[in-house]
Amino acid sequence: MNTVVLNQALFEAAVATLPADQLAPVRNRAAVLFSNEGFPSTRDEDWKYTNMSAATTASNDWLSEYRTSATIDVNAQQNQATLQEISAQIDATWLIVRNGVVDSLQLQSLELQHGLTISTLADSLNLPDIAIDTALSAFNAALLEDGIHIRVDADLRIERPLGILLIDDPSLRTSQTRIVIDVGKNASLRVIEVARSAVDGNQFTNAVTQIDLAAGAQVDHLRLQDRGKEHIGTHRLIAEVQAEATFSHNAFDFGGALTRNDVIARIVGSGASVNLHGLYLGSGKQHIDNHTRVEHRVGPAVSKEIYRGILTGQARGVFNGQAIVFEGADGTDANQANHNLLLSDKAEIDTKPELEIYADDVKCSHGATVGQLDEKSLFYLRTRGLDVAEANHLLTRAFAAEILSSLVVEEAHEYVQKLLDARLAELLGDDST
Amino acid sequence: MSNMLEINNLHAGIGETQILNGLDLTVNSGEIHAIMGPNGSGKSTLAQVIAGHADYRVSAGTVSYKGEDLLEYEPEERARRGIFLGFQYPVEIPGVNNAYLLKAALNAKRRHNGLAEIDAFEFLQLARKKMSDLGMDPVFLNRGVNEGFSGGEKKRNEILQMAMLEPELAILDETDSGLDIDALKAVAAGVNALRDPARAIVLVTHYQRLLDYVEPDFVHVLSDGKIARSGDKSLALELEEKGYEWIREAAAG
Numbered sequence: 027m028n029t030v031v032l033n034q035a036l037f038e039a040a041v042a043t044l045p046a047d048q049l050a051p052v053r054n055r056a057a058v059l060f061s062n063e064g065f066p067s068t069r070d071e072d073w074k075y076t077n078m079s080a081a082t083t084a085s086n087d088w089l090s091e092y093r094t095s096a097t098i099d100v101n102a103q104q105n106q107a108t109l110q111e112i113s114a115q116i117d118a119t120w121l122i123v124r125n126g127v128v129d130s131l132q133l134q135s136l137e138l139q140h141g142l143t144i145s146t147l148a149d150s151l152n153l154p155d156i157a158i159d160t161a162l163s164a165f166n167a168a169l170l171e172d173g174i175h176i177r178v179d180a181d182l183r184i185e186r187p188l189g190i191l192l193i194d195d196p197s198l199r200t201s202q203t204r205i206v207i208d209v210g211k212n213a214s215l216r217v218i219e220v221a222r223s224a225v226d227g228n229q230f231t232n233a234v235t236q237i238d239l240a241a242g243a244q245v246d247h248l249r250l251q252d253r254g255k256e257h258i259g260t261h262r263l264i265a266e267v268q269a270e271a272t273f274s275h276n277a278f279d280f281g282g283a284l285t286r287n288d289v290i291a292r293i294v295g296s297g298a299s300v301n302l303h304g305l306y307l308g309s310g311k312q313h314i315d316n317h318t319r320v321e322h323r324v325g326p327a328v329s330k331e332i333y334r335g336i337l338t339g340q341a342r343g344v345f346n347g348q349a350i351v352f353e354g355a356d357g358t359d360a361n362q363a364n365h366n367l368l369l370s371d372k373a374e375i376d377t378k379p380e381l382e383i384y385a386d387d388v389k390c391s392h393g394a395t396v397g398q399l400d401e402k403s404l405f406y407l408r409t410r411g412l413d414v415a416e417a418n419h420l421l422t423r424a425f426a427a428e429i430l431s432s433l434v435v436e437e438a439h440e441y442v443q444k445l446l447d448a449r450l451a452e453l454l455g456d457d458s459t
Numbered sequence: 460m461s462n463m464l465e466i467n468n469l470h471a472g473i474g475e476t477q478i479l480n481g482l483d484l485t486v487n488s489g490e491i492h493a494i495m496g497p498n499g500s501g502k503s504t505l506a507q508v509i510a511g512h513a514d515y516r517v518s519a520g521t522v523s524y525k526g527e528d529l530l531e532y533e534p535e536e537r538a539r540r541g542i543f544l545g546f547q548y549p550v551e552i553p554g555v556n557n558a559y560l561l562k563a564a565l566n567a568k569r570r571h572n573g574l575a576e577i578d579a580f581e582f583l584q585l586a587r588k589k590m591s592d593l594g595m596d597p598v599f600l601n602r603g604v605n606e607g608f609s610g611g612e613k614k615r616n617e618i619l620q621m622a623m624l625e626p627e628l629a630i631l632d633e634t635d636s637g638l639d640i641d642a643l644k645a646v647a648a649g650v651n652a653l654r655d656p657a658r659a660i661v662l663v664t665h666y667q668r669l670l671d672y673v674e675p676d677f678v679h680v681l682s683d684g685k686i687a688r689s690g691d692k693s694l695a696l697e698l699e700e701k702g703y704e705w706i707r708e709a710a711a712g
Contacts, residue, residue, distance in 0.1 A: 406550040409510050410560060410620065411538035411567035420563070424554025424603075 030082040032065055036089035041168050043093050047148040049156070049170060056158045056167035063161035075344045075376055076286050076315045081200075081258045084230035085165075088200035105193050108222060115441045118189035118218055121174070125194055126203035126233075128174050139186070141179035142215075147206065150175040154206045157236050157264050160288075166202045166232050173204030176217075180210035180240070187216040187437050196227025196254070203233035212242035216435050219247070221261075223254035223281075230258040237264070239271035241295060246274045246434040252445060253281035255310070262288045269295025276433045277304040278442060279314055280449045289318040293327045296357075304333040305429040305446075308341030308373070309453045315344035322350065325385065326357025334429050336422060338369035338453050345377040349390060356387040364394045367425050369453065399425075419454055423447070462526065463488045463628055463659040464509075469520035471508050478504040480684035481520070488627070489656040493670055493695060494663045496681030497703040502663045503547060505681070506632040510544035511537050524628065538564070539571035543626035545617040547633040552604040557616070560604050561586060561623055568624060589622045592652065594645050611642035618649035629653065630661045635669035647672030667699040680706050 041057045044050070065082050066073040105124060113120050119136060121144065122129045128146060138144065147153065147170070154175060158164045178184055194201050209215050219235065231253075239245055245265075253259055259282050267273045279285050291300045306314045320329045335343045349360045366375045379392035399421045407417035426446060433439055464486040471479040478501045486492050496502050508515050509522065511534035522529045529537060552560075566576045577585075587597055593615050605613050614634050621629055634646055650660060650673045662669060670678075670692060678694040679686045680703075687706050688694065698706070 400550075403550050403552050405512060405534065406546065406552070407555075407560070408534040409538055409544050409546075410564035410624075411535050411571075412563055413533075413535050413567075416563065416567075420555050420560075421552070424552060427554035 030079045030086070032082055033086050033089060034061065036086065036092070037061070037168075040089050040092040044169070044171070045148075048150075048153050049148055049172070052156045052158070053168050053170065056156075056164040059158055060161055060164035060168050063164070065165075066161055072317060072346075075342070076284070076313065080228075080284065081230040081232075081260070084199045084228065084258065088198065088230075104224060108193060109191055112191060112220060112441070113189070116187070116189060116218060117437045118187040120189040120191055123174065123190055123192045123203060125198050125201040126173070126231075127171055139182075139184055141182040142184050142188075143177045145175050147173035147175050147204065152177070154208060154236070154238075156204065156206070157234065159264070160262065162232055162260055163234050163262055166204060166234050169202050170204055171202070173206060176205070176207045176215075178209045178213040178215050180213055182210065182213045184213070184215045187218050187435055189218045189220065192219060192221045192233070193224050194221075194229060194231045194253075194257075195224040196229035196256075198229070200230045200232070203231065205233075205235045207235070207237045207245070209237070209239050209243040209245055211240040213240070214244040216246040217248065218435055218438050219249045221249070221251045221253055221259070223257050226254035226256055228256045228258070231260070233259070233261045235261070235263045237266070237273070239265065239267045239273055241268045241270055243268070243271045245272075248276045248433065248435045248438055249278070250438070250442060250445070251277075251279045251281060251285060255281065255283060257282040258284045260286045260288075262290070264290045264292070265300070266292045266294060267298045267300060270297040271295065272299045272301075274301040274434050275303070276429070276435070277302075277316075278429075278446070279304070279306040280445060282312065282314075284313045286315040287317070289316070290321070291319070291329065292321045292323060293329065294323050296324050296326055298327045300327075300329040301432070302329075302331040302333075303429050303432040305426055306333070306335045306343060307446075307449050307453055308335070308337045308343060309339040310341065311339070312341045314341070317344075317346045317348075319348040319350065320360060320362075321352070322355045322358040322360060322385075323352045325351075325355040325388070326359070327355070328359045329361070331362040332429065332432070333364045334425065335364075335366040335375060336369065336425060336450070336453060337366065337373035337375060340370075340372045342373070343375040343377075345375065345394070346380065347378075347392065348380045348382070349392070351383045351385045351388050351390065353384040355385045358385060358388040358390070360388070360390045362392040365425075366394075366396045367422065368396060368398060369422070415454065419450065422450055422454060426450070461488050463524065464661075465521075465523045467521045469505075469508070469522060470518045471504060471515055471520075472518065473504070473514050473516070477518070478684050479508070482681075482685045484679065484686060486628070486659045486661060488659050490676045491654065491660045491662065491673065493675040493678045494661060494681055495665065495667075495678060495695065495698060498665070500681040501684040502665075502681055503632055506544055506630050506663055509537075509542065509630055510534055535567070539568050541627035543621050543624055543629045545614075545621060545629065545631040545634045547636065549605050549613040549617055551606050551608070553606045555604045557602055557604050558586065558600040561600075561620060564620065565623055586619075586623065589619055593619055593622070593649055594641075595619060610637040611639060614638060614646055615642060615649075618646050621653065622649055625653070627657065628659050628661070630663065632663045633665060634662070635664055635666065643669065644672060667695045670695050682706050
């Protein structure tokens with residue numbers, strides 16, 4: 027049970043210091059909503075396994091010195107180096123976002139394809155709807171300094187991926203990031219979010235990404251979370267998918283002490299297609315919680331979801347995959363799978379698929395497995411001269427390969443593979459039981 | 460000609476079940492031996508014990524390979540020292556690239572022998588050459604190990620691994636089962652290509668069919684966990700004619 031509560035007076039004082047820009051009405055609405063609900067507690071069914079006490083403490087610390095701590099440029103040089111390192115390996119147009127605030131000088135220097143518009147939310151000429159559908163998304167909106175608004179005009183295909191490097195600096199105990207992406211009719215965009223910590227430290231980042239796909243649009247979205255070992259991160263992805271649109275999401279979670287991802291994919295037009303692929307790796311005492319919800323509001327439409335986890339040490343994974351087929355959403359084809367590899371006795375996974383079907387003509391499937399490496403394969407590899415460690419590594423890598431091979435943003439493939447291999451090597455050397 | 464494999468009074472089993480009951484076998488370099496026998500006579504157990512499968516427990520007897528106690532070594536150590544087991548049921552390993560495994564296996568052996576790792580170009584040339592000898596499409600190199608392969612393709616893949624690794628002692632466990640005539644000929648050609656005075660090959664088989672294409676120097680019939688009869692290739696023909704019951708009756712009689 028959570029024993030820590032957010033300091034309401036500090037919260038209200040912080041909200042009051044934010045500017046009277048076009049986000050102000052949203053902030054105030056969100057503040058009321060959050061004040062009524064507070065941080066999620068383990069008494070909530072959706073948060074049964076994931077305790078937000080440490081996140082609440084970090085938030086109280088942050089609010090107690092709100093807007094007095096100068097943090098933005100502490101690691102500016104290092105952040106540039108990180109940007110260079112990543113941009114040398116992934117060919118994309120890169121934005122840099124520090125503690126939720128986009129580097130506006132760098133943004134202005136970018137040469138963007140005509141029809142692709144990027145601005146801050148406060149400056150956006152078409153302020154989009156800011157989702158405040160949960161306590162955490164309300165906490166985010168209420169304390170949002172600013173956010174990022176990305177728009178693609180109709181019928182436009184953006185060739186080069188758009189990279190967003192999210193660097194959070196633990197000298198600021200908490201940060202709020204909000205990215206809103208609107209992709210017009212029959213337009214397409216590929217987005218890469220890379221979340222890193224400037225330095226390792228105890229920090230809570232609360233992020234929301236909203237993606238709206240108009241009819242016939244296509245969005246490939248990659249989120250690569252490679253934070254520091256003490257980091258607490260929550261991320262909420264909300265995708266609204268219109269008729270004939272295709273949304274693909276690839277999530278890789280490698281870092282962080284406590285990670286909670288919520289993915290909401292809302293199919294609101296017929297002929298839409300949603301693909302969700304996730305891979306999470308945990309060692310030590312890492313805690314990784316993935317909650318996904320695919321809403322088939324109309325049919326026919328197709329959704330496919332595969333999440334895989336590799337856990338060792340005393341790591342804990344949580345997977346909850348909801349598929350809801352609304353009344354009348356006939357012709358829905360939804361399938362979901364969650365497979366887990368436990369490499370130690372003390373690693374743990376709680377996996378729960380949930381299907382709710384209110385339509386008649388549907389095809390739905392789900393499956394979850396938890397297991398160890400296959401003994402037969404292990405012996406086969408050893409008879410070919412590979413030692414146990416090498417065979418383990420190869421089979422573990424193979425388990426992850428299915429998710430990696432589904433990564434649609436080709437430009438990032440090699441980089442993700444490299445991080446994955448390094449992380450697997452760490453995992454397989456972990457004997458903290 | 461030197462002594463490659465020497466098995467004396469081998470007793471082995473899996474769990475509580477005793478399968479091999481005092482098996483003796485000597486295989487010298489340059490020789491091809493065929494081990495035949497009905498289902499359940501212990502043929503596959505013998506192959507698994509030589510390869511080092513941990514589920515099979517040796518309760519008595521010795522197995523020496525080139526004069527050393529083979530049972531002391533882990534499976535990977537046996538492979539690096541030159542033993543190859545062609546599996547009756549090769550395992551499918553999706554996500555592990557066939558070329559990657561071939562190269563890793565080859566390099567494990569080269570490192571053991573104090574050689575440098577093979578370079579990428581040389582490896583590819585060698586693999587392509589061996590595949591063409593076996594009538595295998597080079598696309599199989601980039602597939603997952605045995606992933607979605609037909610029965611015949613899996614067996615060819617085993618022979619490809621053997622051809623690349625050039626073992627000193629190859630044990631082929633029912634490599635001929637379930638093969639059509641073309642695949643059988645390709646597998647036989649692969650085995651014959653490996654025939655060498657410095658090597659020994661043990662063919663474990665249920666049927667005489669493969670022996671039409673690979674001529675053995677010795678044929679042994681296994682019954683109830685030991686060798687019931689040994690002879691030359693004519694023994695295989697006799698078996699084909701009279702069936703395994705004949706051996707059992709002779710052994711009992």
